[in-house]
Amino acid sequence: MISAGSPEAPVLVRREWCKGCGICIAMCPKKVLEAAPDGKAVVARPDDCTRCETCEIMCPDFAVRVVAKRAAAPAGRREAVADGR
């Protein structure tokens, strides 16, 4: 079990930049993030993170960072994304 605040935590949320829109929380396929009482995102289940980076890419406020990146996607996958498939 990795605690959200530990150096091994895969995702970091900068509370001072987060505006609590909830996009990262809803978009995470593994439900790693939850809303704090003030609506801002907190890392609730760091062990479930697959490092897909969807939270980071979709955050309008640059507030969510996947700090432990996974290896680059294979070329085939990258092209598929680029073509919208």
Place this chain on the structure above:
Amino acid sequence: MAKSIDEYLRTQFMPHIWCPGCGHGIVLNALLRAVARLDLPKDQVCVVSGIGCASRAPGYLDFNTLHTTHGRAIAFATGIKLANPDLHVIVVTGDGDGAAIGGNHLIHAARRNMGVTTVMFNNSIYGMTNGQYSPLTPSGMFAATAPYGNVERNFDMCELVRASGANYVARATVAQARQLSTYIERAIENPGFAFVEAVGSCPTYFGRRNKLGSSLQMLETLKKNSVTAAAAAKLDPAELRGKIIIGEFYRGDAPGYIELYDGVIERAKEAAGK
């Protein structure tokens, strides 16, 4: 590649001015990831904007940046590119700034195939001034200046810029942020005029007035309404009503203005006997 896109942000000015859930942040994020993948040195990038919500972006970016007058970002960018052709000049503009007051600069930069990348943050409204309709507000939608619904038709910016002569034309919504970033990357790499329309959302003015729900619901709607260019080709106009066609519409290799102007310099030197 840059370790983190934080390197491209003037973090001392964050958090940015945009509303919670504003699509502009997602577009800017996509732009910075494109620059990071291309591994461009910060000093070799110049980001130019006009006036409006989208045009606030350069203030947060640690590149050479220029926040200019309403609609004139492309005019300034043209001057910068001609004076320093080695710079990657990127224009950040909104639908009001770039399609209305700046529309003339846009079509002529495309016609000249000027070596500038333009990313249009289309949120369908003038957000900064409380939600007047823009040339990209879809027909029938409500705005502060269209309380009974917009009677005007909206531009298809990609068709307009393509017809004007641009070398690269693409569109994606913020619901396809990865794809959007790939398009911006290809746009920056293209030597001629490159245009990417990033369809986003304004939850504050466009969303509220049209009862489109939260920023998250607006994202879901954008995703649901997106149709790829290949799929759209098989649909009739009635089926495409209200849809957003996404994809790369054109990738050309016509010589860019800078390349042609290098020829002018050579000919002038020859004529002067140097």
